[in-house]
Amino acid sequence: MAVEKMSIAKALNESLRLALDTDPKVLIMGEDVGKLGGVFRITDGLQKDFGEGRVIDTPLAESGIVGTAIGLALRGYRPIVEIQFDGFVFPAYDQIVTQLAKMHARALGKIKMPVVVRIPYGGGIGAVEHHSESPEALFAHVAGLKVVSPSNASDAYWMMQQAVQSDDPIIFFEPKRRYWDKGEVDTESIPGPLHKASVARTGSDLTLVAYGPMVKVCLEAAAAAQEEGKSVEVLDLRSMSPIDFDTIQTSVEKTGRLVVVHEAPVFYGSGAEIAARITERCFYHLEAPVLRVGGYHVPYPPARLEDEYLPGLDRVLDAVDRSLAY
Amino acid sequence: MTVESTAARKPRRSSKRTSAAKTPQSSEPQLVQLLTPEGERVEHPDYQIDLTADELRGLYRDMVLTRRFDAEATALQRQGELGLWASLLGQEAAQIGSGRALRDDDYVFPTYREHGVAWCRGVDPTNLLGMFRGVNHGGWDPNTNNFHLYTIVIGSQTLHATGYAMGVAKDGADSAVIAYFGDGASSQGDVAESFTFSAVYNAPVVFFCQNNQWAISEPTERQTRVPLYQRAQGYGFPGVRVDGNDVLACLAVTRSALERARRGEGPTLVEAFTYRMGAHTTSDDPTKYRADEERAAWEAKDPILRLRTYLEKQKLADSAFFTALDEESETLGKRVREAVRAMPDPDPMAIFEHGYADGSSLVDEERAQFAAYQASFADSAEEGN
Ligand SMILES: Cc1ncc(C[n+]2csc(CCOP(=O)(O)OP(=O)(O)O)c2C)c(N)n1
Numbered sequence: 186m187a188v189e190k191m192s193i194a195k196a197l198n199e200s201l202r203l204a205l206d207t208d209p210k211v212l213i214m215g216e217d218v219g220k221l222g223g224v225f226r227i228t229d230g231l232q233k234d235f236g237e238g239r240v241i242d243t244p245l246a247e248s249g250i251v252g253t254a255i256g257l258a259l260r261g262y263r264p265i266v267e268i269q270f271d272g273f274v275f276p277a278y279d280q281i282v283t284q285l286a287k288m289h290a291r292a293l294g295k296i297k298m299p300v301v302v303r304i305p306y307g308g309g310i311g312a313v314e315h316h317s318e319s320p321e322a323l324f325a326h327v328a329g330l331k332v333v334s335p336s337n338a339s340d341a342y343w344m345m346q347q348a349v350q351s352d353d354p355i356i357f358f359e360p361k362r363r364y365w366d367k368g369e370v371d372t373e374s375i376p377g378p379l380h381k382a383s384v385a386r387t388g389s390d391l392t393l394v395a396y397g398p399m400v401k402v403c404l405e406a407a408a409a410a411q412e413e414g415k416s417v418e419v420l421d422l423r424s425m426s427p428i429d430f431d432t433i434q435t436s437v438e439k440t441g442r443l444v445v446v447h448e449a450p451v452f453y454g455s456g457a458e459i460a461a462r463i464t465e466r467c468f469y470h471l472e473a474p475v476l477r478v479g480g481y482h483v484p485y486p487p488a489r490l491e492d493e494y495l496p497g498l499d500r501v502l503d504a505v506d507r508s509l510a511y
Numbered sequence: 512m513t514v515e516s517t518a519a520r521k522p523r524r525s526s527k528r529t530s531a532a533k534t535p536q537s538s539e540p541q542l543v544q545l546l547t548p549e550g551e552r553v554e555h556p557d558y559q560i561d562l563t564a565d566e567l568r569g570l571y572r573d574m575v576l577t578r579r580f581d582a583e584a585t586a587l588q589r590q591g592e593l594g595l596w597a598s599l600l601g602q603e604a605a606q607i608g609s610g611r612a613l614r615d616d617d618y619v620f621p622t623y624r625e626h627g628v629a630w631c632r633g634v635d636p637t638n639l640l641g642m643f644r645g646v647n648h649g650g651w652d653p654n655t656n657n658f659h660l661y662t663i664v665i666g667s668q669t670l671h672a673t674g675y676a677m678g679v680a681k682d683g684a685d686s687a688v689i690a691y692f693g694d695g696a697s698s699q700g701d702v703a704e705s706f707t708f709s710a711v712y713n714a715p716v717v718f719f720c721q722n723n724q725w726a727i728s729e730p731t732e733r734q735t736r737v738p739l740y741q742r743a744q745g746y747g748f749p750g751v752r753v754d755g756n757d758v759l760a761c762l763a764v765t766r767s768a769l770e771r772a773r774r775g776e777g778p779t780l781v782e783a784f785t786y787r788m789g790a791h792t793t794s795d796d797p798t799k800y801r802a803d804e805e806r807a808a809w810e811a812k813d814p815i816l817r818l819r820t821y822l823e824k825q826k827l828a829d830s831a832f833f834t835a836l837d838e839e840s841e842t843l844g845k846r847v848r849e850a851v852r853a854m855p856d857p858d859p860m861a862i863f864e865h866g867y868a869d870g871s872s873l874v875d876e877e878r879a880q881f882a883a884y885q886a887s888f889a890d891s892a893e894e895g896n
Contacts, residue, residue: 220800221728244698244734245665245726273664276700311594313623314648315663452873481877483866488594488645493859503884 187372194364196338197227199372200345201265205235208263211349214241214250215267215303224269225305225364247277254300255285263299265349271306272315278323285354286329297352301345305361306334307398307448308495311488318485319449324356325426325458332426333379334358336400338368340383340423343376351379358425360398380424382432388418391442391508394433394459396422399446399496406501417505425455433459434466441472442508446496451479473511478504542752542784545759548812550820558763564827570611570758571822572836574603574815577627579840580636583847584626584643588793592851593643597624601756601788604814605721607631608761609689609783612769616657616686618679620672623661624721625691632658636843637850646857666692666699669718673705676714676772687772688716689765695726697742698734706746706778715772717765718743718780721755723787728800740782748778755785756814786812859885 191199204211213228219242222229232240243250247268254264268274274281281302288298308317325332331353335341341359348355377383385400386407395403400421407417418436422428437443443463445456456477463475478496486494543555562570581598588596599606602624610631613619621628629639633656641650642661649660662668672690679686696702697720709716722739724731731739743750749771753764761783768779786809790797822828863878 216726217728219728222799224727224794242729242733245695245729246698246700248700249698275664311645313595313642313645313663481862481881482871482873483862483877484648486862487642487647487857489856490859490862494862500884503887 188369189372190367190369191338192365192367193335193338193341193360194225194227196342196368196370197345197359198229198231199370200342200349201228202231202234204265204346204349205231205239208349210261210263212239212241212257212262212264213267214243214254214264216243216245216250216269218242218267223267225361227303227305227359227364228267247273247275248280251277251280251285251300251302254302255280255288255298258298258300259296263301263349265301265303268302268304270312270316271304271318271320274302274304274320277302281324281330281354281356282327286327288329289353290329298354299349299352300354301348301351301357302354303357303359305364306358307360307362308485308491309362309398311491313488314485317488317491319358319447319480321356321358321425321447322449322454325455330354330356330426331380331424332356332358333424334360334397335423336360336363336385336395336397336421338366339370339376340421342370342372344379344423347376347379358397362398363401366401380427380429382423382429383421384418384432384436385421386417386419388416388440390416390440391444391505392418392420392433392436392440393444393446393501393505394420394422395446396425396455398448402496402498402501403446406498406505409498409502410505415505415509422455428455428459428462430459430462430466433463437463437467438470441470442511443467443471443475444478444501444504444508445475446478446501446504447480448495449480450482451477452482454479473508476504476508542754542757543760543764544754544757545763546757546817546821548756548817550817550824552759552821555760555763558760558767560759560763562759567818567822568828568832570607570762571815571818571828572839573607573611573627573630574758574818575836576840576843577603577607577630578815579844580630580847581626583844584640585789585793587640587848587851588643593640593793594645595643595792595794597643597792598787598789599624599626601786601809601814602721602723602783603627604758604818605719605755605761605783605785608758609691609719609765609781612762612765613689614686614769616684617769618657618659618672618675618686618688620659620668620675620688620690621661622665622668622691622693622696623663624693625661628691629658632656634658637847637854640847640851641854644851644854646854666696666701666705668692669696669702669705670708672716672718673709673712673714673778676709676716676778677712679715680713680775685773686715687769688714689719689769690716691719691721693726694720694722694724694731694734694739695729696720697739706743706748706780709778710746710748713775713777715775716778717768717772718778719765720780720782721785722782723755723785725787725791725797725801727791727795728797738782740780743778743780748780750780750782752782752784755783756809756812756817758814758818785814
């Protein structure tokens, strides 16, 4: 056993290092990923150790970054590209949606697209415009892409390993405000599958589903609810496409109540998909309608208002109370 | 201040730029320069400028006050009053020179670092700080000063500028449009597309690229193998490299490009060769990627110092002028400091404002839910819970 306590940022860095070390076809590409080690230092030291041919500072052009990664993948490489911030993925959106996602199907399965697109996402860091968004639903809606987000250091480490090994394009959303949160990582244990949800806390009265940055908030909410005598189960979705509905179903059949929490706007968000499917699967088990807590249908607000916009402990507990009141 | 001058471009068929374009190997193509780093006035065959003492002092004042404002904002970020600041330190001449070349009816499309251009347009500097403090995403009405909002997504605004310029041409107006962007942004598809559109539609737009040598940690060599101004040739319009630390040359070259646009002769790419003396933003640590000596070498080319040397040598400004300007700088710093500290946090309900011009039933519903939720805290407080 090799258990180490490290931050999510460090876990990602170690995982990328391992990927570069294990497979000479793995490349890292992006803006400032080299000497600077990325603006969040996730690629810190990697160029120094693996060289400019493996850890590539790219021109400042996201469409170019993803488009050339597709070409490199066609040639047998396994690129991991970094998009500097969530709001800057859109110049590359065309390449991701019209090309990366569809390549395998167009070639009738004859070609693979082992490309990982890393995107630091979400708010809560007091940033300016375009630095705090949660666009995961826009990617999850696109067939051909897989979309995941770790919430803790262990998952960051292992999900990155699994993403790099996957032959499908993976949009890897990193919860940037949790980068510095520490957790234990067992670098030798065999992890569960990439797209399986995990039970982060067991409970019997209500199920909270979250992923990425919101898992921590939900765990805190569950702890607070416990003090009021309410037993709340927390599921960490880990994968937004595909979604592990079986794990959610099992939990809801036990608790009878479901609240989905994410930072992204509720409208057309991943919570809508979960609510609809779980209603289909668990109609006779549900004691209350599935509730959703998330962002509003407004542009992500300026930093001084983000605490109002982002779901916090109170809003989650409010939804828990509303569900239990049915 | 509007600088009146006799800057005029000769017919450009014989321009040096054309010959420079044939030698992409030369890493240091000739810059248009009218004021050397030593503060000597030099002539350029294509770009002449003749400014009065008043106008020269005006340019100096603009640069000094812009630098003061910038320093104040940096300090305010350090004190926690701003979340972030993108300093223009070192780029004053590029911004003031180009900014003072503009006419009131021209339209500016900036990035996020054009504080000096904003100054020239008459935008109150305190308005620039709202987005960096995190109380808004803009904070000024673009149509008041024909100065568009700052654009953070790299290169996007070059297309907006081109479209605006296409509109100007359709309207038969003789205004010009200027788009600012960085050397890093020159790699974006949007910038390439704006070059294509502006050339094809002969749009009256000037592309003003401030090549400050860095895009965060990436040097210009990571964006291009040929000098940036030479890109224009491939699209079918002229490109020119100007000493971006020479306010006179920036003024003359920009004015000439704007006049060309007004005459209906289409776009020009101006590459202002300059240097970002500070960090990319207050979040950046340049010691990770660049050597101190580099900055030191550029400090010797400081845009403000060289104009001061010239003013002093030519006895165009006396010590009373400099003293008065020092005082004006202090007053500006104080005004900015006080204004920022007094800037209130927005009302939470502001989240729901301005999402749509015509409103939206969805937003109305969410606003009502949000209000009820907020009110529930007040209620429970009253109940003593
Ligand atoms: C589309 C996009 N990608 C990435 C970023 C993040 N980013 C902000 S500024 C910057 C560097 C820009 O360099 P340059 O264009 O040379 O302008 P400078 O900041 O040096 O003035 C980067 C990569 C962004 N704002 N937009």
